[in-house]
Amino acid sequence: MxxxxxxxxxxxxxxxxxxxxxxxxxxxxxxxxxxxxxxxxxxxxxxxxxxxxxxxxxxxxxxxxxxxxxxxxxxxxxxxxxxxxxxxxxxxxxxxxxxxxxxxxxxxxxxxxxxxxxxxxxxHYRHMKEARAAKRFIDAGEIGRPLVSRAQAIRRRKVPGWGVFTNKDLQGGGSLIDFGCHFLDLALHLMDFPEIAEVSGATYNELSRQPEVVNQWGVFEPSTFEVDDHATAYIKFKDGATLLFETSWAANLADDKESVSISGTNGGLDVFPLVLYQSKYGMLLDQKAYWISDDNDPGIPQALNFVESCRGTQTPLVKPQEALTVSRVIEAIYKSSETGKAISFT
Ligand SMILES: NC(=O)c1ccc[n+]([C@@H]2O[C@H](COP(=O)([O-])OP(=O)(O)OC[C@H]3O[C@@H](n4cnc5c(N)ncnc54)[C@H](O)[C@@H]3O)[C@@H](O)[C@H]2O)c1
The missing domain is CATH 3.40.50.720 (NAD(P)-binding Rossmann-like Domain)
Structure with missing residues (x-):
């Protein structure tokens, strides 16, 4: 070939x-x-x-x-x-x-x-070692059924000051559609994309009101900042599970945070760094993951998975229908914020 x-x-x-x-x-x-x-x-x-x-x-x-x-x-x-x-x-x-x-x-x-x-x-976060190992652990039934999940994609005052990231017409939104989308995707993937019942959300645009903006990732013009700087959501699934979601490009907090945590019926995990919790023999066991090599560039396994999929020897790790579901949730968060109502998926 x-x-x-x-x-x-x-x-x-x-x-x-x-x-x-x-x-x-x-x-x-x-x-x-x-x-x-x-x-x-x-x-x-x-x-x-x-x-x-x-x-x-x-x-x-x-x-x-x-x-x-x-x-x-x-x-x-x-x-x-x-x-x-x-x-x-x-x-x-x-x-x-x-x-x-x-x-x-x-x-x-x-x-x-x-x-x-x-x-x-x-x-690409799905191709990281932690995410791949967490998925295998969950699929093997080690935490039981996911009950309460939390996804956080927080940047401390890091609005991208280059490109068109603050332009609503060209990007469709800000922190939620640009950065939060990765962690919504990862949480839903780890939970195996359970059917969604409803989504409630709130988005914020405060930076445009500030005359002088503190930003670590370059310069942007506050008066033309048209998109969300923070977003939160509460997602209920038909099997009773829930996902708490939070993202920001401009948090007034101590640190950045990129995390997915899942508490299941018999155990749980944090993904970044990967720590597994198992309820066994009357104890909750904490197990940290260690890798043989530090190399964890997700771009290479992503490109390889694409090439092998084009050749018909693999299927894409990220399926189009799953990415569509992520976009449906993003759209529902924006709509819920606008209307002040939960958006039903039934
Ligand atoms: N996976 C990630 O973590 C990640 C990180 C950054 C950006 N992105 C995504 O990648 C995309 C690009 O982001 P970027 O940071 O590289 O932006 P960028 O502004 O650095 O680059 C975009 C490029 O596209 C060109 N362009 C614009 N319209 C075009 C058109 N119609 N045809 C051909 N070229 C066109 C621009 O001239 C520019 O060179 C966005 O969708 C963004 O969400 C993903």
């Missing part, structure tokens, strides 16, 4: 820092053949930096040079470009969130099924 020809659309921060370097570790299986960016100078300089032969500012011109694409544009363009790629018969690895609305996500799934091509979403 020949090498899979991979192209990159939107070659800004995440394409250059994660996707291109990850695929470059797999050159026995893939060839990096093309890049596209609306900013042609950017496309040219990335092509030159990584010795990629073809570059363009028009994504439809890239398709004839590739078998698969990685989409790393602002969220607004994920659906349009993914659907065009499927119509051209290409596989798609799309950055998170899957798209800005559930309707767009559904159209992406329809187009991928019609083309018979892979659609995978880059919820």
């Amino acid at each position: 020949g090498k899979l020809r991979v192209g990159f659309i939107g070659v800004g921060g995440i394409a250059v820092s994660r996707h291109i370097p990850s695929f470059l570790t797999l050159t026995d299986q893939v060839e990096l053949t093309a890049v596209c960016d609306v900013n042609l100078d950017r496309a040219a300089s990335v092509a030159s930096e990584f010795s990629i032969p073809f570059y363009t500012s028009q994504y439809d011109e890239l398709f004839e040079h590739v078998d698969a694409v990685t989409i790393c544009t602002p969220n607004k363009f994920h659906a349009e470009i993914a659907i065009a790629a499927f119509n051209a018969g290409k596989h798609v690895l799309c950055e998170k969130p899957m798209a800005m609305t559930t309707q767009e996500c559904e159209s992406m799934i329809d187009a991928s099924e019609a083309a018979g091509k892979v659609l995978m979403i880059a919820y």
Whole structure:
């Protein structure tokens, strides 16, 4: 079988820092053949930096040079470009969130099924060692049934001061759709995506009211800050389980926090760092996880899982229907915040 020809659309921060370097570790299986960016100078300089032969500012011109694409544009363009790629018969690895609305996500799934091509979403936390081990532990029944879960994605005053992250039209939202989505996805994955009963949420936009903003990740203009800086949610599942969720780009707290904790009927766990709790022999046993190597770059197993899925030897760890569910929850949190009511999923 020949090498899979991979192209990159939107070659800004995440394409250059994660996707291109990850695929470059797999050159026995893939060839990096093309890049596209609306900013042609950017496309040219990335092509030159990584010795990629073809570059363009028009994504439809890239398709004839590739078998698969990685989409790393602002969220607004994920659906349009993914659907065009499927119509051209290409596989798609799309950055998170899957798209800005559930309707767009559904159209992406329809187009991928019609083309018979892979659609995978880059919820990369699932590929981390801790997450993979936690999933195996839960699937083996070691904590019983998940009852009460908590997901936290907190950054202490770290609004991305580059790109278009504070632009609602291009991104669809702020801390929730950009950062919190990873931890919603991870919690739901570990819980095995139980059926959702209802979602209550609140989102906040306080930074736009502040004349001078303290920020650790560059500079942004408060008067044009259109998105949420904090979001919280309470999610009830049909089996009685619940998930407490909290995210922020700009918490006025001591530290950042990236965590998922699950308390089950017979045990529990914290994912980052991975600690397992088991109720056994009249005791609660705490067990810390240790790894043979410290190397834990999720970009490489993610790229490999995509390549193997395109070849038909694996299935994507992140299934499109699951990423659609994450987007449904995000949409419900925004709607619940707007209406002040719980959003029913029945
Ligand atoms: N998985 C993660 O942890 C993670 C981290 C950062 C960003 N992301 C996601 O990756 C995407 C891009 O984020 P980024 O940080 O790289 O942003 P960025 O602003 O650094 O890069 C985006 C690039 O896309 C280009 N672009 C814009 N519209 C385009 C179009 N229609 N066609 C082709 N190119 C276009 C821009 O010129 C820019 O170079 C977003 O969806 C974001 O949510 C994911």
